[in-house]
Amino acid sequence: MKYRKIALAVSLLGLASAAYADNHTLSRNMASACASCHGTNGNSVGGMDPLAGMPKDEMIRKVKDFRSGAKPATVMHQLAKGYTDQQIEMIANYYAAQK
């Protein structure tokens, strides 16, 4: 019984780990779209806001405010409308972890 439990836990772990890797890769891929303007991994070379290391909650709030129109922008209010809440969160997670 005990061994079966461990076996199940291990296999579940494998699944969860694969899911994490998928999720991490997708976050990285989604975030890379922003890099064309904001720099590789969010390290802007100037003139655009750096995203690397931006606290997660701050980015989520900003992008959602762009999307709703609460925060004025030249471009971001138009681009933010392409993203769901979950996608914004994924991207914010990725950039919060960058240096």
Next chain:
Amino acid sequence: MTLNRRDFIKAAGATVAIGSLYGCAGGAKGSGHVVVIGGGYGGATVAKYIRMWSNGGIDVTLVEPNPAFVSCPISNLVLAGEKTIADITTSYDGLKKHGVKIVHDTAIGIDPAKRVVTLSKSGTLSYDRLVVSPGIDFIWESVPGLTPALSDGKILHAWKAGPQTVALRKQLEAMRDGGTYALCIPKAPYRCPPGPYERASMIAHYLKAKKPKSKVLILDANADVTSKGPLFKKAWADLYGGILEYRGNHSITKLDAASQTVEFEFGDKVKADVLNIVPGQKAGLIASAAGLTNVGGRWCGVDWKTMESTAHKNVHVLGDATSATAGMPKSGHMTTQHAKVAAAAIVDLMSGLPAPDPMVIANTCYSFVSAKEAIHVAHPYVFNGKEFAVPKGAGGVSSARNEPEAKYAIAWAKNIWADALL
């Protein structure tokens, strides 16, 4: 049997630890050799991102004939004398630091069965996966009387940034005050939809200041301005009245190069001091040579989830050469986004994984209407199971031309060059 809460927490905790290792320690991912044909926005970006995302696991060889990258975006500012060719040129040394091997040569053939690329001078290259990012080439028959030699001498296109950009600038500098600069625009689709209108605006800006008796004449094969129309037209009326004239529905029927005269469908003729003809366009030559142009014999069909060609397996096509869906412009920015979709897919596929879930991609394109003011068009694109499409209500253009966007346009260029090449 059910898993109790404590077991689940244990499993989840271990997962976080493994996940962190996966995300940060990052050993090499994927193996094999990718050849990239073309070192423009798409080719440079895909080469760098494959090296980066595979942690150096995948070897990348980039084939590009030119010694350095010269950007089409911002090149209209070189024509106007606001920037130099050096300002829009970036070395390939940055890519070398990522471990990309650069071969300065031209690809002339692809054998998709044997997975071999033939180069013009330096033999052959074998690949596991190939990326073709060749940009555009011209349909010379679209302008009766125009030849490649004329187009590289007297009647320039300057639609690939580089020596032609410098040559067209010299023609404009040599033009007399009171002369006419005429720009002939081909039928869409062509590279950079707003590019011709930005060019006309910036040349009008230059002439207004330096040779105010001169004229800019836009002779457009399309019925109307194909991008940012109301914004360009307002800038022309406000800033270049009496200098710039726009004529739509002007398809060239004949060029007489000796007299610098073009004739049009409806019988009118125009003689210009500087005649800048942008011919009709198709995917870069290697694409048709390799049998990749399976859409109208002109553009390359791709599976948008991976950018893999619908003609040949293990060959991915990016950028202007693709048969982009309606609303997806042939732009440098768009091409870098194709490159990231392709890099993500290639790294996963070469690691024995399935292709990744689709990401959201975006295009942002700035156009200068004077040295100090710019306008933009921007759209996000979401994969709908078949292709990328703009969600309803998303995207748009500037509300009016403005100075901050001229600064953003330069910042955009510096960041996208760094993201592709450094």
